[in-house]
Amino acid sequence: MDQSLYEKIGGEEAIAKVVDYFYNELVLKEESVAAFFKHTDIEKQIVHQTKFISFALGGPSHYSGRSMAKAHQGMNIQPSHFESIATHLHDALAHFHIAESDIEVVLHKVASLKDDIVKK
Numbered sequence: 001m002d003q004s005l006y007e008k009i010g011g012e013e014a015i016a017k018v019v020d021y022f023y024n025e026l027v028l029k030e031e032s033v034a035a036f037f038k039h040t041d042i043e044k045q046i047v048h049q050t051k052f053i054s055f056a057l058g059g060p061s062h063y064s065g066r067s068m069a070k071a072h073q074g075m076n077i078q079p080s081h082f083e084s085i086a087t088h089l090h091d092a093l094a095h096f097h098i099a100e101s102d103i104e105v106v107l108h109k110v111a112s113l114k115d116d117i118v119k120k
Contacts, residue, residue: 015053016047019049024042048065056109
């Protein structure tokens with residue numbers, strides 16, 4: 001039986017490390033996207049995003065948040081913002097030595113959400 005990408009990456013603990021690095025070392029240090037998180041409890045966001053990514057990669061279904069369209073409604077996220085976030089996600093996964101082929105799968109899943117996130 002094949003491992004899910006969730007298991008292959010190392011489960012929720014590994015994903016939590018990636019998500020923490022993603023926000024604290026990359027996203028929040030880039031002015032053009034950090035503004036979207038100005039009024040966000042970042043620790044809560046990290047927990048929430050860890051659950052979402054875990055679920056999206058085949059892990060336990062503990063994600064019970066809003067849909068992507070609802071969560072990003074009214075934020076006026078532009079394609080350049082989306083691309084910056086995707087690049088930061090790539091870099092965070094690479095930082096933790098995730099195989100490029102697995103990163104591509106993750107980014108493909110993220111790209112499938114673009115229409116629900118951009119300009120809502």
